[in-house]
Amino acid sequence: MINQFRSLNPVNLIFLVVIAIILRTGVLLRLPDSSSFSLLESYTGLLINIPEDLFTPFSSVFYATVVVLIQAILLNRIVNNYNLLGKPSFMPALLYVTATALLEPFIVLNPVLIANFLVLWMIEKFMSIYRREKVLSVLFDLGMIVAAGTLIYFPFIAMLPLLWISLIIFRPFNWREWVAGLTGFITICFFVMTVYYLNGSLNDFFKTVPLVKAFHPGFHVNPYDYIVLIPVLLILVSSAFTIWHKFYRSNVHVRKAYFILLFLLLFSILSFSLSIEYEIYHFLLAIPALAIFMSHFFLNATKRWFYESVYLLLAAFIIYFQFV
Template sequence: MIKQFRSINPVNILFLAVITLLLRAGIFMHLPEQVSVDFIEPFARLLVPIPENSLPTLTNIYVAAFLIFVQALLFNWIVNSYNLLGKSTYLPALLYISAGSLFTPFLILSPALFCNFLLLWMLERFLSIYKRDEVRSVMYDLGMIVALGTLIYFPFIAMLPLLWISLIIFRPFNWREWLAVITGFITIFFFLGVFYYWNDSLDQFYRIWLPLTSKFPTNLRINFYDTLVLLPVAAILVLGFFQLQKNFFRSVVHLRKSFQLLFFMFIIGLVSFYLKEDLRLYHFLLCAPPAAVLMAYYFVHAGKVWLYESMFLVLVGGIVYFQIF
């Protein structure tokens, strides 16, 4: 399977669609009676009045599968366009779909799933600033993207420091570029505040920042037995890290800087869960893009066919098994 996706073959898109559905076999076999999804944060309901439970369960799952499939293709295009793996393949898409199917909450519509579109957009913009002479407009746009993501899912605000980290990694210090980040972020909330003021709902606007004062969450809803599916993921990530370390200083500067950025993106996505008092497992979908790049890097450069094919089969088998049982 991995060998097939190592090549740029249009038929792999069809295989990706099949694998996307295969990795949802468990939830199709044990279909939840009802799924409740908040597409946006409560403070933004006046702006976009989307009702809860607006989709039947089966439709919800199919739409979520379609979105993760589209994201995988976009992600694959970004990784190949900036040559992060050293060659063009469909492995980034394959590993993104795999990482986005690890847990049952990943398989339904969630705010984090929608935010991943913004995260991929940000990733493409990040990778583009290295060769630009002027990036103030790009950083302003990125600040606005983080603000939009915050309206959908508040912990996305943690990506704001990532914008400054990207400037540290890719650019010499320029205070105007740093200021453009916060200006873009404030722009969205300024117009949102005006909208709430016109609707005499300014008290709801103040509630936006309440999660920053919430206590550290301790009620993560996850079955410890289900975390066993992370063992093959952890093994692939470790192998990918050693493979990257072997080639790191032989890589071009842009590639080294890009993987440094992806590392911080993964860490911020991982630790930002504390910004949501009622933590849901789907939050960790934000870690899927950087994790998928490192896993794909291992499979692109791995030499032992029996090992990397077995690793992927164990990963897929574990995902399906823990969904069903």
Template sequence: MINQFRKLNPVNLIFLLAYTFFMRVAIFYETPAHLNFDFLEPFARLLINVDLDNAFSAQTNIFIAAVLVYVQALIFNRIVNNHNLLGKPSFLPGLMFVTGTSLFMPFMTLNPALICNFLLIWIIDKFLKLGKSANSINTVFDIGMIIAIGTLVYFPFMGMLLMIFLALLLFRSFNWREWVAGLVGFITVFFFLAVFYYWKDNLSSFYQIWKPLGNKFPSVFKINYNDYLVLIPVAVIIILASLQLRENFFRSFISTRKSFQLLFFMFIVAIVSFYLKPNFRTWHFLLCVPPGAVLLAYYFSNAKKRWFYETLFLLFVLSVQYFLFV
């Protein structure tokens, strides 16, 4: 299967679509009785009053989520290939993206993190273009606005603001205007939101939006480790990918090295930003999928022994299906 997706063959569009629904067999087999879809954060509903909580049946919810994942995988695959992160074009990024979004049942439903992944993929593309642009102030401003829009959908997405400064450190020489542009872009969106709150004579509620920023990072975690055994194959592949990347690191283009460093930091930021939401759900970690999928794709793109990487991927898929059913 890996060998098939190593080729940039149009027939893989059909295979990827079939694979997307195959990985969701478990949730279609055991469809929950009811699924909520909180499209926006409560503080944004005063501005955009769209109630989709009970708009879809459970089956429709899952089906739409699968279609969105497929579309995201295609966009993501194109961006990774355009920036030549794997050295040669393939459908592996899309394949790994779909696999990553199928690790847990909550990943397979409509949720704010799934919607934010469209924005995350978009800003990944813009980040990777920073080093190729003579004047990136407009790009950084746009990224700030995109992050603000994502924050309206899912508050922890605000953590991606940190990525603006990390990206500028990696790709650009210091220019204070670029550093300020991202913050101005972010503030612009919330300035208009504040004006709307003021117009509605509800400015005190606007201040409540920022209370989660005062949360202390949790020191104790209640984790049922059996629920996360499926991550063992992921960890094995990431370790192999890291070794492969280390071996080729100094033989890669400088822009490629910086791109992988950026994606690594994005992966970490996506994980730790959960503390911005006191009652976060497992689907929060969908934000880790785009940067993580590039690393997984890198391993399978550069692995040499076909029998090993094909067997490894097969075991990975089977373990995901096993834990989803069990």
């Protein structure tokens, strides 16, 4: 299976759909009786009002799967366009579809899954900074993207420092570029506040936005529910060795790209502390970067029996723990 996705073959799109369905079989066969969730933050309700009971349990899984497939193709295009893995393939798409099925909360429609469209857009923007002479417009767009993501899911605001980290990694210092991202972010905030002001409810806006919040006190984890992550950790450790082995033989842009992806992964994970109520689907924010890192191992591993077995083990764990 892995060997099939190591090439950029259009037929892989069909296999991708089939794998996405198979990896979600357990959830599809054990759908809950009802489904109620919010796709936007409460302070966005004045702009867009989406009923919490709009989707049935089946439609929630169905649309989530469609969204995942679209995002997988977009991620695959970005990785191949910027040659982040050294050769074109469908591996990032396969690993994205697989990783978004790791835990049951990932499989249903949720705000973080929608916000991942913006994460992919940010990755594409970050990758383009190195090739541009002028990046003021790119940083302004990135600031607006972060603000838009915050309207969907508040912890997305943790992506804002990535704008300046990307400038440190890719560019010499230029204060205008550092201000441009913040200006883009403030532009969206100003627009939202203006709408609230014109509706005479500006005070409600400040009451609903969690502008200041203490670090999340913690959460309870049932280790049995997360045994499925063991193959992921094995793949990540193997990927780290593979990336390190080839790191200094890669061109400068690719090396810097991996640094920004590493920071994206860290910020995505740590930003759970900004959640008012902790939800496990928060960690979907880390999946785009995670899929790229995991792809590096599967594309560069030489022993077919090993990398094929590792992927089959991962898929088996995902399906098994959906039924138990």
